[in-house]
Amino acid sequence: MPFELLLPDEMAACDRRAIATGPFDGYQFMQRAGAAVAAIVLERFPAASRVDVLCGPGNNGGDGYVVAELLRRSGVDVAVYAEGPPRDGSDAALAAADCKVWPQPLAAFAPSAGGLVVDAVYGAGLARPVGGAARRAMESVRTAGVPVVAVDLPSGVSGATGEILGETFQAAVTVTFVRKKPGHLLQPGRTACGEVVVADIGIGEDIVAAAGATCFENGPELWKSRFPRPAVDSHKYSRGHVAVFSGAASATGAARLSALAAARAGAGAVTLLSPSEALAANAAHLTSIMLRKADTREEALAFFADRRPAAFVYGPGLDASAETGRLLFELIDRLPRPLPAVVDASALTSLAAEPGLLAGPFGGRAADLVITPHEGEFGRLFPDLRKIPSKLERARRAADRVEATVVYKGPDTVIAAPDGRAAINANGTPWLATAGSGDVLSGIVAGFLAQGMPGFEAACAGVWIHAEAARRFGPGLIAEDIPGELPAVLRDLLD
Ligand SMILES: NC(=O)C1=CN([C@@H]2O[C@H](COP(=O)(O)OP(=O)(O)OC[C@H]3O[C@@H](n4cnc5c(N)ncnc54)[C@H](OP(=O)(O)O)[C@@H]3O)[C@@H](O)[C@H]2O)[C@@H](O)CC1
Numbered sequence: 274m275p276f277e278l279l280l281p282d283e284m285a286a287c288d289r290r291a292i293a294t295g296p297f298d299g300y301q302f303m304q305r306a307g308a309a310v311a312a313i314v315l316e317r318f319p320a321a322s323r324v325d326v327l328c329g330p331g332n333n334g335g336d337g338y339v340v341a342e343l344l345r346r347s348g349v350d351v352a353v354y355a356e357g358p359p360r361d362g363s364d365a366a367l368a369a370a371d372c373k374v375w376p377q378p379l380a381a382f383a384p385s386a387g388g389l390v391v392d393a394v395y396g397a398g399l400a401r402p403v404g405g406a407a408r409r410a411m412e413s414v415r416t417a418g419v420p421v422v423a424v425d426l427p428s429g430v431s432g433a434t435g436e437i438l439g440e441t442f443q444a445a446v447t448v449t450f451v452r453k454k455p456g457h458l459l460q461p462g463r464t465a466c467g468e469v470v471v472a473d474i475g476i477g478e479d480i481v482a483a484a485g486a487t488c489f490e491n492g493p494e495l496w497k498s499r500f501p502r503p504a505v506d507s508h509k510y511s512r513g514h515v516a517v518f519s520g521a522a523s524a525t526g527a528a529r530l531s532a533l534a535a536a537r538a539g540a541g542a543v544t545l546l547s548p549s550e551a552l553a554a555n556a557a558h559l560t561s562i563m564l565r566k567a568d569t570r571e572e573a574l575a576f577f578a579d580r581r582p583a584a585f586v587y588g589p590g591l592d593a594s595a596e597t598g599r600l601l602f603e604l605i606d607r608l609p610r611p612l613p614a615v616v617d618a619s620a621l622t623s624l625a626a627e628p629g630l631l632a633g634p635f636g637g638r639a640a641d642l643v644i645t646p647h648e649g650e651f652g653r654l655f656p657d658l659r660k661i662p663s664k665l666e667r668a669r670r671a672a673d674r675v676e677a678t679v680v681y682k683g684p685d686t687v688i689a690a691p692d693g694r695a696a697i698n699a700n701g702t703p704w705l706a707t708a709g710s711g712d713v714l715s716g717i718v719a720g721f722l723a724q725g726m727p728g729f730e731a732a733c734a735g736v737w738i739h740a741e742a743a744r745r746f747g748p749g750l751i752a753e754d755i756p757g758e759l760p761a762v763l764r765d766l767l768d
């Protein structure tokens with residue numbers, strides 16, 4: 274499955290290159306795009322009594338004229354409502370001239386019961402918030418509950434950011450071309466799109482490759498070449514030993530969730546480093562996970578020198594005071610060798626508590642650092658980035674700043690690497706909105722880091738597998754259930 278996500282300027286570059294290299298010109302691509310949409314309309318809505326095609330003034334509207342003409346030829350009762358004529362000499366003007374359905378003004382549109390709307394008002398060229406007749410059309414369609422097929426994007430959704438500019442349609446199906454765009458996966462755009470179908474309009478793989486996309490839809494294709502598999506002669510330590518720092522006696526569960534998840538993700542050994550006051554609580558709940566007392570930085574460092582874990586998790590269940598952040602830096606600076614690490618939860622809050630702590634190239638101190646903030650933690654860590662409208666861009670800027678892989682969690686988790694690569698996760702489920710599920714994710718990512726996966730790939734694999742496990746479990750999920758679902762997900766990946 275192709276998994277590059279094209280930003281609007283990358284898509285436009287593909288378009289220009291494809292037209293320049295032939296054999297198709299711009300109008301032929303438009304005809305192919307319109308044909309793909311018409312085919313979906315006929316396949317998915319064969320019983321629609323009438324189809325109203327709403328056309329904007331640009332090429333998105335041009336696609337709409339092609340759809341209207343093809344549906345007319347198929348015997349469908351079709352009407353066209355246009356927001357102004359296409360620009361003279363444009364491909365859209367050619368499409369409008371070839372369309373035998375006479376356009377009425379968009380302001381005259383009213384949805385018909387039993388009908389279907391094809392939204393071809395604005396697509397990649399959305400330039401400002403939607404208003405006027407287009408906005409009124411959106412409101413009337415919502416009130417009437419008529420299904421919508423969107424061309425490229427629901428009008429009003431930004432393809433770059435997934436923001437809704439002004440207003441949009443709620444589509445049942447969105448048909449886009451060549452590749453998905455970030456706005457198809459980032460919220461709230463993703464919800465507005467409904468099902469997304471990617472149509473091949475004849476723009477070749479070589480042309481897409483030349484666009485040099487650096488953003489991807491997260492999925493096994495992105496990381497399976499780096500996915501760990503035990504060798505015939507593996508032993509438990511060669512598979513990767515993960516250390517997890519436990520919180521105090523009243524907050525030990527989070528670290529145990531991480532530890533169990535790291536083990537299920539394939540780490541051959543996992544050790545919980547526990548304050549002495551929490552040893553009894555931890556011991557009462559651990560079987561295959563090892564336990565070691567670590568009250569001080571020196572005791573933790575002695576463990577690292579002695580048992581040489583391959584990665585560690587720092588954050589779940591820890592105290593959110595500035596001391597926690599300081600201890601992390603002292604540890605990292607004094608480790609016998611740089612180690613991959615996942616820094617999560619209270620450790621992120623503690624880093625935010627001390628301005629400047631995370632200002633420098635934090636990640637440069639660790640071998641492969643992954644930080645996993647949710648929205649609240651991200652805002653505290655990077656308050657100046659909050660005003661950037663795109664979650665993708667916010668994640669990228671943060672990764673660049675801290676020189677670490679950033680897993681910016683939520684229903685549309687974005688994973689960004691310091692080298693500029695980014696992935697948007699699309700297999701999440703709201704069943705994951707349950708306490709402790711983030712702790713499990715940290716453990717899974719650390720498990721993959723310990724098995725030698727690089728930071729970005731480990732983070733992407735962890736996020737996808739975590740969500741897949743939660744999806745399979747479904748209703749009633751609590752964090753404890755996720756590690757137990759991992760073996761089935763891993764089996765399918767490794768088969
Ligand atoms: N390979 C491909 O990708 C292919 C792409 N194709 C199709 O081309 C589409 C992109 O076409 P596009 O560039 O002409 O932009 P489009 O979305 O029609 O909008 C521009 C027009 O809308 C106007 N306008 C914008 N926002 C507005 C607002 N809020 N309120 C009012 N007006 C607003 C804007 O006005 P202006 O800013 O110029 O004043 C301009 O007139 C793409 O989505 C896909 O469907 C296929 O045909 C073939 C292959």
Ligand SMILES: Nc1ncnc2c1ncn2[C@@H]1O[C@H](COP(=O)(O)OP(=O)(O)O)[C@@H](O)[C@H]1O
Nearest residue numbers: 682683684701702703705706708709710711712
């Ligand atoms: N509505 C949602 N849809 C999909 N995934 C979600 C949703 N809400 C939360 N998640 C995921 O669940 C996990 C929650 O992590 P986090 O907020 O750190 O919780 P906790 O601190 O309780 O462990 C993250 O992986 C996040 O992406």
Ligand SMILES: [K+]
Nearest residue numbers: 392395426428
């Ligand atoms: K549209």
